[in-house]
Amino acid sequence: MTIPLADDELARLTALRRDLHAHPELGFEEERTASIVAERLAAAGIAVTRGLGRTGVVGTLTTGPGRAVALRADMDALAMPEVGTPPWASTVPGRMHACGHDGHTTMLLGAAERLARARDFTGTVHFVFQPAEEGRGGAKAMVEDGFFERFPVDAAYGLHNMPGLPVDRIAAVPGPQLASSDSWEVVFTGRGSHGAKPHQGRDAVTAAGHFLTQLSIVTARRVDPLEPAVVSACALEAGDFAALNVIPETVRVGGTARAYSAPVRDLLEEEIGRLAQGVAASFGIRADYTFRRRIPPVVNEPACTDIARAAIAAALGPDAVVPAFPPSTAGDDFAEFSARVPGAYVWLGNGPAEEGALHHNGRYDFNDAAIPAGVRFWEEVVRAELAR
Numbered sequence: 503m504t505i506p507l508a509d510d511e512l513a514r515l516t517a518l519r520r521d522l523h524a525h526p527e528l529g530f531e532e533e534r535t536a537s538i539v540a541e542r543l544a545a546a547g548i549a550v551t552r553g554l555g556r557t558g559v560v561g562t563l564t565t566g567p568g569r570a571v572a573l574r575a576d577m578d579a580l581a582m583p584e585v586g587t588p589p590w591a592s593t594v595p596g597r598m599h600a601c602g603h604d605g606h607t608t609m610l611l612g613a614a615e616r617l618a619r620a621r622d623f624t625g626t627v628h629f630v631f632q633p634a635e636e637g638r639g640g641a642k643a644m645v646e647d648g649f650f651e652r653f654p655v656d657a658a659y660g661l662h663n664m665p666g667l668p669v670d671r672i673a674a675v676p677g678p679q680l681a682s683s684d685s686w687e688v689v690f691t692g693r694g695s696h697g698a699k700p701h702q703g704r705d706a707v708t709a710a711g712h713f714l715t716q717l718s719i720v721t722a723r724r725v726d727p728l729e730p731a732v733v734s735a736c737a738l739e740a741g742d743f744a745a746l747n748v749i750p751e752t753v754r755v756g757g758t759a760r761a762y763s764a765p766v767r768d769l770l771e772e773e774i775g776r777l778a779q780g781v782a783a784s785f786g787i788r789a790d791y792t793f794r795r796r797i798p799p800v801v802n803e804p805a806c807t808d809i810a811r812a813a814i815a816a817a818l819g820p821d822a823v824v825p826a827f828p829p830s831t832a833g834d835d836f837a838e839f840s841a842r843v844p845g846a847y848v849w850l851g852n853g854p855a856e857e858g859a860l861h862h863n864g865r866y867d868f869n870d871a872a873i874p875a876g877v878r879f880w881e882e883v884v885r886a887e888l889a890r
């Protein structure tokens with residue numbers, strides 16, 4: 503098993519976690535957080551690259567030739583007020599670490615410092631401190647800035663805290679973990695007319711109505727019943743309540759699409775568009791369709807999942823491995839890494855949800871009791887992955 507954290511080491515990491523919690527920064531604004539990360543990595547003798555994906559930081563530790571692995575932590579907070587009142591509560595109005603990324607940053611730094619001291623592995627580890635996970639595209643920004651060209655890796659690992667799962671338990675499950683999160687939009691363009699004379703125009707409003715009532719066909723009749731998928735219309739725009747005798751020229755409809763596999767994701771993109779075009783054709787109007795790919799699904803590769811499980815067992819004992827855990831309908835842009843190299847994403851137990859406060863709740867606070875498990879897990883992932 504990994505060497506347990508010394509009391510003073512744990513005290514320093516806990517103080518760091520609370521300091522980050524008190525100073526939350528939104529995506530691509532993580533200047534203070536990134537500076538702290540960069541300083542601590544450098545002090546540990548780790549090579550530091552700043553500014554990748556704007557505020558991202560990569561720490562690189564090489565001990566010799568061999569494989570290379572990326573470990574990812576996210577650094578950003580959310581634009582919401584903190585309702586809880588811990589002594590380390592947010593000092594910035596309307597900003598809070600409500601997803602535990604303060605804990606993620608702390609644990610990866612702790613592991614980096616220990617691995618830099620131990621150097622008991624052969625190969626390269628890139629500690630990836632990613633900005634803007636909360637819907638702002640931080641992982642994509644790092645990839646577009648040349649992450650994989652500048653830091654070639656054989657595998658990538660991610661971690662998220664999970665309230666409700668006991669501390670010192672980590673779930674590592676092969677297959678889908680988080681859904682893709684994409685948005686789509688259809689603009690129906692007909693010919694506007696007097697509301698009393700619909701036959702003189704081409705009615706886009708009624709066409710949009712048909713489209714909406716048929717939308718569930720995509721998931722009900724086209725997607726494999728054994729594959730989860732969600733398509734929802736969430737926005738609708740047409741006409742004017744000050745002109746209830748005017749059939750407008752255009753109707754705009756938009757929504758979200760979620761899937762747990764690349765083929766189902768492709769299918770949703772194709773079928774929503776096909777339906778829009780088909781309905782438009784039957785009404786003799788035009789449909790302009792766009793599907794914006796935002797985040798791919800996070801799908802754990804089996805061999806990397808085995809490595810993660812071996813790491814959990816080495817760090818915390820075999821009983822710590824949680825082999826089954828339900829996937830989340832949320833998304834995580836860690837998928838930008840694990841869609842390009844084999845990877846695994848694990849759920850780190852964060853203990854009981856205090857006052858029922860789950861992620862993105864104003865009373866949520868990362869449980870510091872989970873720090874040692876997260877640090878030791880990261881260390882063992884490096885040893886297990888690079889020994890392959």
Ligand SMILES: [Zn+2]
Pocket residue numbers: 600601636861862
């Ligand atoms: Zn979140």
Ligand SMILES: [Zn+2]
Pocket residue numbers: 601602603635662
């Ligand atoms: Zn999160």
